[in-house]
Amino acid sequence: MTMAYSDLLGRQVLDELCPLHVELGPDGVVRHAGPTFARLVPAPLGRRFSDMIAVQRPRAAPDMAALRRLAGVKLHLALHAPPKTSLKGVLVPLPDGGAVVNLSFGISVVDAVRDFALTAADFAATDLAIEMLYLIEAKSAAMAASRHLNQRLQGAKIAAEEQAYSDALTGMANRRALDRLFTRLQMAGTPFALMHLDLDYFKQVNDSAGHAAGDHVLRRVATVLTAAIRQGDAALRIGGDEFMLLLPGVIRPDRIADVALRIIARLEEPIPWDNRHLHISASAGSAVWYGETSLEQDRLVHTADLALYAAKRAGRGRHVLHRPQFVLPDGGPAKAVQAAE
Amino acid sequence: MHGLINCAIQDFARDSYGDATWAAIVRRAGLDFTSFEPMLTYDDGLTEQILAAVAAELGRRRSEVLEDIGHYLITHARVAPLRRLLRFGGVDFVDFLHTLDDLPDWARMAVDDLVLPGIALHSDGPDEYRLVLTGAPRGSGHAVVGMLRAMADDYGALVLLDYTASQDGIETVGIRLLDAAHAEGRRFSLAGGV
Numbered sequence: 037m038t039m040a041y042s043d044l045l046g047r048q049v050l051d052e053l054c055p056l057h058v059e060l061g062p063d064g065v066v067r068h069a070g071p072t073f074a075r076l077v078p079a080p081l082g083r084r085f086s087d088m089i090a091v092q093r094p095r096a097a098p099d100m101a102a103l104r105r106l107a108g109v110k111l112h113l114a115l116h117a118p119p120k121t122s123l124k125g126v127l128v129p130l131p132d133g134g135a136v137v138n139l140s141f142g143i144s145v146v147d148a149v150r151d152f153a154l155t156a157a158d159f160a161a162t163d164l165a166i167e168m169l170y171l172i173e174a175k176s177a178a179m180a181a182s183r184h185l186n187q188r189l190q191g192a193k194i195a196a197e198e199q200a201y202s203d204a205l206t207g208m209a210n211r212r213a214l215d216r217l218f219t220r221l222q223m224a225g226t227p228f229a230l231m232h233l234d235l236d237y238f239k240q241v242n243d244s245a246g247h248a249a250g251d252h253v254l255r256r257v258a259t260v261l262t263a264a265i266r267q268g269d270a271a272l273r274i275g276g277d278e279f280m281l282l283l284p285g286v287i288r289p290d291r292i293a294d295v296a297l298r299i300i301a302r303l304e305e306p307i308p309w310d311n312r313h314l315h316i317s318a319s320a321g322s323a324v325w326y327g328e329t330s331l332e333q334d335r336l337v338h339t340a341d342l343a344l345y346a347a348k349r350a351g352r353g354r355h356v357l358h359r360p361q362f363v364l365p366d367g368g369p370a371k372a373v374q375a376a377e
Numbered sequence: 378m379h380g381l382i383n384c385a386i387q388d389f390a391r392d393s394y395g396d397a398t399w400a401a402i403v404r405r406a407g408l409d410f411t412s413f414e415p416m417l418t419y420d421d422g423l424t425e426q427i428l429a430a431v432a433a434e435l436g437r438r439r440s441e442v443l444e445d446i447g448h449y450l451i452t453h454a455r456v457a458p459l460r461r462l463l464r465f466g467g468v469d470f471v472d473f474l475h476t477l478d479d480l481p482d483w484a485r486m487a488v489d490d491l492v493l494p495g496i497a498l499h500s501d502g503p504d505e506y507r508l509v510l511t512g513a514p515r516g517s518g519h520a521v522v523g524m525l526r527a528m529a530d531d532y533g534a535l536v537l538l539d540y541t542a543s544q545d546g547i548e549t550v551g552i553r554l555l556d557a558a559h560a561e562g563r564r565f566s567l568a569g570g571v
Binding site for chain 1: 403414415416417429461462465466483486487488548566567569
């Protein structure tokens with residue numbers, strides 16, 4: 037078969053401008069393929085187009101007449117053979133009944149350069165594929181950097197929050213954590229006892245043995261309190277030698293007293309320090325939220341304080357439970373003293 | 378200055394001289410933090426401060442440090458993505474040189490708030506080029522020399538580079554291409570990895 041000069045020139049032009057094109061005869065057989073098409077489908081010449089590539093949309097019969105009717109329409113195609121790369125394409129009918137189909141990777145370009153080991157030379161100089169690959173890689177790198185920054189900031193935020201809600205000396209939760217604990221218990225509707233503990237003779241330890249001994253005692257108290265509570269309870273250091281326990285589900289007076297007295301007994305055990313023993317005790321006052329009304333946090337803390345003062349007044353190393361049935365009718369702290377155990 | 382620039386200095390110092398040296402540089406520069414964030418923006422003066430501290434700590438000239446930073450940015454594994462992004466532009470070294478005209482645009486496409494100084498490539502003969510930097514921070518040309526030397530190695534090209542600075546702050550890097558295919562060069566695949 038001889039070819040007109042203009043046909044040869046046309047193929048040269050298309051090979052350069054559209055290296056991923058293919059030219060079909062009236063029989064649907066490939067009679068010329070651009071250089072990049074040959075990288076996707078080895079030895080395409082003489083093979084039927086429809087044996088190599090499926091037209092997925094719009095649906096069409098795999099014969100040439102049906103294919104030619106799709107002229108000018110954006111075609112969605114895919115290779116029959118693995119990796120079944122998806123392609124975009126457009127068909128231009130030729131006067132002799134054949135057609136030129138130009139193809140492009142679209143967004144499958146990332147996989148295609150890997151699957152077929154394509155290089156810049158496989159794309160037309162005007163093709164934006166290289167810029168697209170560059171952008172994907174550049175944006176991924178920038179995104180990774182942003183993600184790392186976010187993770188570091190998130191970590192710093194959590195650490196700052198933990199610091200804000202905990203006591204540096206003992207590692208216990210601090211007064212700022214109290215609001216959150218109250219809110220959580222109120223939302224759960226769980227009745228709980230609030231116990232306010234104040235160390236006795238702590239000032240004497242500080243004065244006689246120094247602040248290092250005082251710090252040692254505070255850490256010891258933290259250990260005792262943490263060991264005395266159950267999972268779900270909370271122990272906080274809310275001031276210099278003041279501590280608080282939140283005991284969800286513990287509302288029976290005898291059980292609250294039991295916890296308090298056990299802790300006081302443990303705290304009264306001599307604490308070894310620098311070849312001597314340190315002695316402290318603690319007074320405790322408790323109040324209970326029964327869950328039946330909305331929780332007035334300040335009021336609950338205040339009533340526990342009243343019970344604590346009552347315990348202090350009654351002598352050191354004691355526990356007093358504030359009983360609302362005694363207080364509410366009269367509303368005075370004096371009644372709380374009557375509730376002393 | 379964009380955090381990426383400061384991070385380049387920081388990573389260069391850390392990867393080339395170790396964490397202890399970087400810590401000493403941070404102390405010398407009087408920073409109140411220990412590392413730069415690539416995605417934040419910093420005061421311009423800080424970059425000069427840290428650069429001066431690097432030079433003083435290493436006992437080397439500022440220009441030498443800048444050239445080493447440029448070389449580091451292309452060759453070190455930690456910053457491998459940058460070398461890849463630059464290789465996207467050109468199939469050979471001369472092609473790559475021509476893409477440098479568009480470098481600020483390419484950079485902005487990757488990181489939209491990264492503003493690079495003006496870069497223009499002039500051709501003075503078949504194998505003679507001049508890269509002219511305008512509005513660049515003082516001594517940027519030295520970093521460009523380091524980068525170009527590393528990119529020439531990457532493409533396997535043999536080049537002669539020389540740096541000149543004029544009074545008005547314009548810096549020029551002369552490039553003489555002795556052999557475009559002097560050595561094998563490093564492989565580059567569009568798909569990534571190398």
